Amino acid sequence: MVATPPAADDGHRGITRVVIVGAGFAGVACARRLADEPRAHVTIIDSTGYHQFQPLLYQIATAELAPEDIRFDLAGMFARNSNVETRTAEVVSIDPSRPSVTLADGGTVEADVLVVAAGAQANFFRTPGAEEFAVPLYSLADAERIRSRLIELFRDTAAKPELADEGTLTFVVVGAGPTGVETAGALAEFVHDVMPHVHPHLTTVGSKVILVDIGHTVLSAFSDEAHTYAAKSLRRRGVELRLAVSVKEVAADHVTLGDGTTIKTGLVIWGGGQMAAPLAFGSGLPQGRGGRIDVRPDLTVPGFPAVYALGDVANIPTGDGNGLPQLGSVAQQSGDWAGGNIIADIEGTGRQSFEYKDKGIMAMIGRKAAVAEIGQRRHELDGRLAFAAWLGVHAQLLANTGAEMRAFIAWADEFYLRPGHRSAELLDPSKIDTPRIGKGAP
Ligand SMILES: Cc1cc2nc3c(=O)[nH]c(=O)nc-3n(C[C@H](O)[C@H](O)[C@H](O)COP(=O)(O)OP(=O)(O)OC[C@H]3O[C@@H](n4cnc5c(N)ncnc54)[C@H](O)[C@@H]3O)c2cc1C
Incomplete structure (x- = not known):
């Protein structure tokens, strides 16, 4: 019709x-x-009643930013536009x-x-248990659930260190595209550089971040140089790469891989497709x-x-x-x-066909480490220059949205100059809601 x-x-x-x-x-x-x-x-x-800035979701998940820093009230954004009505x-x-x-x-x-x-929404590709037990990262609610779960797991393991043998401090990220790589990089900093200051005695039991992908490389959409750089940067940050293997099943306390291996884990983050x-x-x-x-x-x-x-x-x-x-x-x-x-x-002047101005593709792996392929000709950058390009492109995205820039600038400054710094409030176990994971979680 x-x-x-x-x-x-x-x-x-x-x-x-x-x-x-x-x-x-x-x-x-x-x-x-x-x-x-x-x-x-x-x-x-x-x-939701707000605009959420998705590129900074993993900073919420790892307590680098507070939810209000990337949540912009819709009514406020259009308050001056009398012909725009906002509805929640x-x-x-x-x-x-x-x-x-x-x-x-x-x-x-x-x-x-x-x-x-x-x-979009996560695509779990009908992997048994994934929808129920893995947490995707598409919304502020997802990011807050991940942060709460991380803090809860560290708190419980600090009280009972033998829980670590059950994988409570092993974190699995599924999917080595930009979302998975950025999440694994941020998570590695969180578990290796931040939480040891909060729970010093847990350094003896150790924590692990494992990135799993069915493909043979990380960031497959990028160039070979970027694959090598990203894999090296992740490993340097303590991320274990399990490539060329599928996730066969996700359960409440473990993940089974296609090669038959079982990984005991307290949290599975799904970046495996959308x-x-x-x-x-x-x-x-x-x-x-x-x-x-x-x-x-x-x-x-x-x-x-x-x-x-x-x-x-x-x-x-x-x-x-x-x-x-x-x-x-x-x-x-x-x-x-x-x-x-x-x-x-x-x-009545006639519609035009959409022309996309290609800004390139980029992924941030951690402090001073990013990869960027800029423009239509995919000019290759890595390290600090790519990190700067990432900041520039994302500042522009935020500015075009008309959203408040203050928190982004403050975060960029802290991230670069004060590695591992976190607000005590965002790490406080008494301030978290016990997270509900899986189907039906908000
Ligand atoms: C973790 C993460 C990191 C990312 N990092 C980057 C990056 O670094 N650079 C980059 O360029 N891109 C990045 N992306 C991709 C980018 O964020 C998306 O491409 C972009 O947000 C898509 O915009 P959109 O407006 O199409 O959809 P969205 O931003 O997803 O907005 C859709 C909106 O629709 C609302 N909605 C959905 N269904 C309904 C409904 N039934 N009723 C009412 N409201 C509804 C949702 O609440 C949401 O607010 C990232 C994505 C994720 C998830």
Whole structure:
């Protein structure tokens, strides 16, 4: 079924109602682009009520930053934009043909243009036990659960050091892509450089970070030089690499690998893959790789000219047929571009095909250690220069979102100059909620 094109409609006094689902990089960029457009009324809906800066999630998980440092209240972000309404609500379904969305409380919100920017979720590839016992790292709730679990495990093992024989201080990270590598690097610093100051007598029992991947290299999307550099940097930080082996099963207290080995562990972090957010499934929109919503070059969904899909939830086509990667810069640029196309529709000037300005790919392994392949020609950097490039690109992402920069600058300063420093409050076991791991955890 083909929806009515999003013309300014008379029933709403020439105002085009734009409903955006998801306030990640894509949704916020789209709303920002439309914020100065008086002929559009924007409703941006997010189940959390805030924008979360995902690239700094593992800093929350390892107590480098407090949750409020990367959580930006949506209403505050758009307080000065009278044509942007923010709503805290979960969208349970979308009707692309009307178009409209249904909220968890049963209410519906109708639109002239619907923008689906609901992001991604972990893909456990049907690994037995993974959904139940491994923790993904996609949201602030995930990151806080990991931090609480780490502190709880150290606290309990400090009280009863023999627990370490059961793997309570062995931490397994699944997936050696950028998320897994960054998490393993940050975790290694946390367990080897931070926690020994909190529980000095535990240095004798030792703690371990193990990174597992079915591939033969870490950071497989990067160059051979980057593989070597990243593997060396991780090992130097005490991360044990278990490559070319699959994870066969995850249980409450162990992981079984494809080669039959069992690793006793207190915490498994899943960075093993991602797929479209749940909302994409059952939406009636065409889905491709990873369940992501297929889009045309102008970012609308084939057959639904009044529906856009952006960022991680979308399969954004490239000339080579591979699709753009799930990156903050892709999400942000696609959001801004879709906003421009919605304005073009209002003006009747015609939509443009999305042109992505490639910033390259990068991963931070730890203090002064990062890899970056910059620009379309993939200019290779590592070490301090790559670390500086990482900071620059992420500062820009944050600034484009219109979010507060203070905490990011303070973190960068501390991270570089005061290694191992943590706020006592973030490590205090009396301040943590006992984490619930697995299915049904918030
Ligand atoms: C740990 C981690 C580290 C990363 N590091 C980097 C990095 O260093 N550099 C980089 O470029 N990229 C990085 N990325 C990728 C980048 O963060 C994503 O590509 C980007 O956030 C995607 O933006 P998005 O707007 O598409 O989705 P998201 O940022 O995921 O936002 C989606 C929003 O939709 C909301 N939502 C979902 N479903 C519903 C619903 N049914 N109802 C209401 N609201 C809903 C969610 O609450 C969320 O706020 C990282 C990702 C992770 C997980």
